[in-house]
Amino acid sequence: DVKVTQSSRYLVKRTGEKVFLECVQDMDHENMFWYRQDPGLGLRLIYFSYDVKMKEKGDIPEGYSVSREKKERFSLILESASTNQTSMYLCATQWGGRANTEAFFGQGTRLTVV
Amino acid sequence: DAKTTQPPSMDCAEGRAANLPCNHSTISGNEYVYWYRQIHSQGPQYIIHGLKNNETNEMASLIITEDRKSSTLILPHATLRDTAVYYCIVGNAGGTSYGKLTFGQGTILTVHP
Numbered sequence: 001d002v003k004v005t006q007s008s009r010y011l012v013k014r015t016g017e018k019v020f021l022e023c024v025q026d027m028d029h030e031n032m033f034w035y036r037q038d039p040g041l042g043l044r045l046i047y048f049s050y051d052v053k054m055k056e057k058g059d060i061p062e063g064y065s066v067s068r069e070k071k072e073r074f075s076l077i078l079e080s081a082s083t084n085q086t087s088m089y090l091c092a093t094q095w096g097g098r099a100n101t102e103a104f105f106g107q108g109t110r111l112t113v114v
Numbered sequence: 115d116a117k118t119t120q121p122p123s124m125d126c127a128e129g130r131a132a133n134l135p136c137n138h139s140t141i142s143g144n145e146y147v148y149w150y151r152q153i154h155s156q157g158p159q160y161i162i163h164g165l166k167n168n169e170t171n172e173m174a175s176l177i178i179t180e181d182r183k184s185s186t187l188i189l190p191h192a193t194l195r196d197t198a199v200y201y202c203i204v205g206n207a208g209g210t211s212y213g214k215l216t217f218g219q220g221t222i223l224t225v226h227p
Contacts, residue, residue, distance in 0.1 A: 033214075035217075045215075045216070048214060102148070102160035103160060104160065
């Protein structure tokens with residue numbers, strides 16, 4: 001089974017802090033995604049990556065950056081956390097070798113910025 | 115990507131079939147229909163996907179109309195553990211090696227005893 005592990009289940013950070021959310025997968029998937037989920041807004045794509053050192057902006061990239069130095073790890077970075085970034089963050093992976101394969105999600109990180 | 119329309123909520127009795135509808139009238143020829151579900155406080159879980167033909171796996175069946183403008187996810191014998199938000203997504207992962215998923219609001223399915 002695919003395992004997608006997010007480094008923290010719950011996180012509390014202060015406004016202005018630099019925050020790193022880590023996602024690690026063990027299935028050699030090429031594609032990795034970061035979403036945030038908010039009540040009434042559903043899941044929204046922040047960034048995705050289809051290869052090491054490659055990244056593409058999603059629908060709401062402002063205030064975020066990402067890093068993919070190794071295939072199995074995709075990091076989401078909040079350069080200066082703000083209260084409006086309080087949310088559930090979800091990482092997902094997908095095999096890139098064939099189109100139309102399913103995505104596998106981690107358990108999520110609930111981030112609170114105070 | 116085509117947008118989807120789902121009812122906001124549905125109820126189902128335990129042991130009965132749950133039929134979750136989805137409208138995707140603007141779907142294009144190379145777009146697939148995907149279904150995911152999200153149980154409270156967990157990440158979304160893939161259920162099934164299809165292009166034109168009906169599909170079945172160990173979790174569910176997917177019925178796609180001939181004109182492909184709507185589909186129905188069928189959970190044949192719903193259990194209390196099937197209570198979740200169900201998302202119908204239409205996406206095009208063909209032609210590129212990555213599939214960006216656009217999630218809507220989904221249908222909250224409540225299975226009751």
